[in-house]
Amino acid sequence: MKAEIRPATREDILQVNEGRIPFRVRALAAERDGKLLGVGGLGFRPDGMVVAFLILAEGVTGRSVMVTLHKAGLKLMKM
Numbered sequence: 001m002k003a004e005i006r007p008a009t010r011e012d013i014l015q016v017n018e019g020r021i022p023f024r025v026r027a028l029a030a031e032r033d034g035k036l037l038g039v040g041g042l043g044f045r046p047d048g049m050v051v052a053f054l055i056l057a058e059g060v061t062g063r064s065v066m067v068t069l070h071k072a073g074l075k076l077m078k079m
Contacts, residue, residue, distance in 0.1 A: 003032040003068040005075055008039045016055045025053075028076055030068050037065055041076060 008027035014020070016039050027041030040054035054069070056062065062069065 003030045003037060003065065005030050005068065005072045008041065012036060012039050013055075016057050021053075026076075026079065027053075028072050030065065030072055032068075037068065040069075040072060 005028055008025075008029035012029040013025070013027065015036055021043060023046060024044045025041055026044075027039050029039045030037040036057050037060050038054060038056035041052070043051045043053055045051065056065070
């Protein structure tokens with residue numbers, strides 16, 4: 001089954017990251033069959049630097065979601 005790519009919520013980020021991210025983000029979440037696969041996007045640090053990030057859920061490997069990561073990256077670049 002295909003993974004759904006959607007805007008990430010605060011709850012998504014807290015689910016895959018222990019603690020909060022210390023700066024503003026614009027992120028997407030991927031889920032399949034109701035299970036969160038990961039969250040990735042752009043982080044806007046207070047010093048003006050923009051960073052890209054990806055946090056995969058526990059037990060998810062990059063190899064297992066390669067196509068989804070590619071599609072999410074393309075979608076993020078359009079944003």
